[in-house]
Amino acid sequence: MSLKDSKGEVIFVGAGPGDPELITVKGSRALERADRVIYAGSLVNPELLGICRKGTPVHDSAHLTLEEVVTLMTEGTMRGETIVRLHTGDPSMYGAVKEQFDYLDKQNIAYSVIPGVSSVFAAAAAIRQEFTLPGISQTLILTRLAGRTPVPEREALSKLAKHQASMAIFLSVQDMGSVVEALLEGGYPASTPIAVISKASWPEEEIILGTLETIEEKVKQAGVRKQAQILVGDFLDPANGYARSKLYDPTFTHEYRQGSKP
Ligand code: SAH
Numbered sequence: 001m002s003l004k005d006s007k008g009e010v011i012f013v014g015a016g017p018g019d020p021e022l023i024t025v026k027g028s029r030a031l032e033r034a035d036r037v038i039y040a041g042s043l044v045n046p047e048l049l050g051i052c053r054k055g056t057p058v059h060d061s062a063h064l065t066l067e068e069v070v071t072l073m074t075e076g077t078m079r080g081e082t083i084v085r086l087h088t089g090d091p092s093m094y095g096a097v098k099e100q101f102d103y104l105d106k107q108n109i110a111y112s113v114i115p116g117v118s119s120v121f122a123a124a125a126a127i128r129q130e131f132t133l134p135g136i137s138q139t140l141i142l143t144r145l146a147g148r149t150p151v152p153e154r155e156a157l158s159k160l161a162k163h164q165a166s167m168a169i170f171l172s173v174q175d176m177g178s179v180v181e182a183l184l185e186g187g188y189p190a191s192t193p194i195a196v197i198s199k200a201s202w203p204e205e206e207i208i209l210g211t212l213e214t215i216e217e218k219v220k221q222a223g224v225r226k227q228a229q230i231l232v233g234d235f236l237d238p239a240n241g242y243a244r245s246k247l248y249d250p251t252f253t254h255e256y257r258q259g260s261k262p
Pocket of ligand 1: 016018043060087088090091092093094097117118120123124161169170171172197198199200201202226227228229230
């Protein structure tokens with residue numbers, strides 16, 4: 001049998017941020033019918049594996065190389081298996097999925113992607129805030145500090161900070177000092193509010209609120225070193241004086257509603 005004859009498929013599933021109820025219905029159904037699961041054990045809540053049929057083989061990809069992961073996929077799909085590749089949050093953010101897609105394309109193995117709730121949105125939910133406030137910011141920048149994986153120079157945090165848009169910074173809480181420095185260098189005032197949400201939606205969720213002046217010390221005190229979102233921008237400040245929405249303004253006419261005279 002050649003690879004082209006493989007009858008199985010790989011389904012990439014966004015596991016959501018942690019709370020097992022935050023996987024999508026579609027993702028959950030894929031897990032239910034999976035013949036094999038490869039999950040990112042460092043971040044995915046293992047409770048989700050309880051959705052699988054009893055005895056389904058599961059592999060923690062934290063211990064595997066890309067080559068080992070794709071070998072499992074090739075061999076499994078050759079046997080006709082449906083393999084779920086479970087990634088934390090949404091697979092399209094820092095998921096290292098593209099290299100898997102490219103491999104599967106080359107091997108002519110069928111695959112699809114089911115999105116998930118990214119931790120960036122679980123973090124906003126945890127602190128009950130909105131990134132896009134009229135008059136404050138209509139843009140959310142999702143980014144990270146350069147680490148062992150480099151970030152293109154044109155996307156340096158200090159450069160993105162110049163926009164003063166709402167920002168969510170992944171993979172960076174271990175170096176709060178550099179985050180704060182880059183944000184200040186980019187022009188955010190020291191009084192800018194900033195929130196660190198660790199393990200959003202998990203029972204251990206922790207919320208640390210401060211300003212660019214105070215946050216580094218607070219995060220150090222709390223001992224948060226990983227799995228946290230850093231949210232920054234004036235959308236966090238209750239006193240920022242945002243404008244109310246046009247959409248729900250009684251005087252504003254749009255496709256679905258006739259506004260009254262002001
Ligand atoms: N694809 C994932 C991100 C993977 S990169 C997503 O969409 O959320 C891993 C980074 O995501 C972590 O360093 C952290 O910044 C963030 N992260 C993942 N889960 C998190 C959670 N429950 N709470 C806060 N941040 C989280």
